[in-house]
Amino acid sequence: MTMTEKQKMLAGELYTSDDPELAADAARARDWMARFNAAPAASADETYALLVEGLGHVGAGVTVRSPFHCDYGYNVHLEDGVFLNYGCVVLDVMPVRIGAGTQVGPGVQMVTADHPREASVRAQMLEFGLPIVIGRNVWIGGGAIILPGVTIGNDAIIGAGSVVTRDIPVATTVAGNPARRLVSRVIQKPRTV
Structure with a gap:
């Protein structure tokens, strides 16, 4: 049995993104994003309802500040208490799973879409994706980029500003391009006078 382009995409195989079924899914996501991003003054209940409508899974107490952008929405899974600040971009051709209590700074990009390295294959307008998994209680600074296939x-x-190109172990602090492990230091809260 031949797979559809959407089935190939969801399986992580090479697919053509201009397929009519995927184009319709992307158009639905664009319509949803237009409504979501046009409603920054909506009540918490209205915002939550919009998130549930547009994303694959939305846990309790999730906050997503607009503008927010994604490819399809149905591959975005946010557990309880996830916070996404202004301007996040999630290219969700494969699942992006974000664990409970994770905080994501402004302008962060999570990119599951990838392209073949061979020029002749890339010239056929084929692409593929790799999932992103982000654990619980992770803090991602503003402007960071999480690349395809990464688990944090x-x-x-x-x-902030890091480019995460490989998996990050539990309780590890990284920064830079590419992101490298830092020795963590405890920063004391300022004392009141």
Whole structure:
């Protein structure tokens, strides 16, 4: 049995993104994003209802500040208490799973879409994707980029502006391009006078 382009995409195989079924899915996502991004003054209940409508899974207490952008929405899974700040972009040709209590700074990009390395295959307008998994209680600083296939362990910290090209272990702090492990230091809260 021949797979549809959408089935190929969801299986992580090479697919053509201009397929009519995927184009219709992307158009639905664009319509949803237009409504979501045009409603920054909506009540918490209205915002939650919009998130549930447009995304694959939305846990309790999730906050997503607009503008927010994605390819399809149905591959975005946010567990309880996830916070996405302004301007996040999630290219969700494959699942993006974000664990409970994770905080994501402004302008963060999570990119599951990838392209063949061979020029002749790339010229055929084929692409593929790899999932992204982000654990619980992770803090991702503003402007970070998470590349296809990355898993970030629970309690990790990703420095602002980092480009995460490989898996990050539990409770590890990384920063830079490419992101590298930092020795974590405790920063004391300022004392009141």
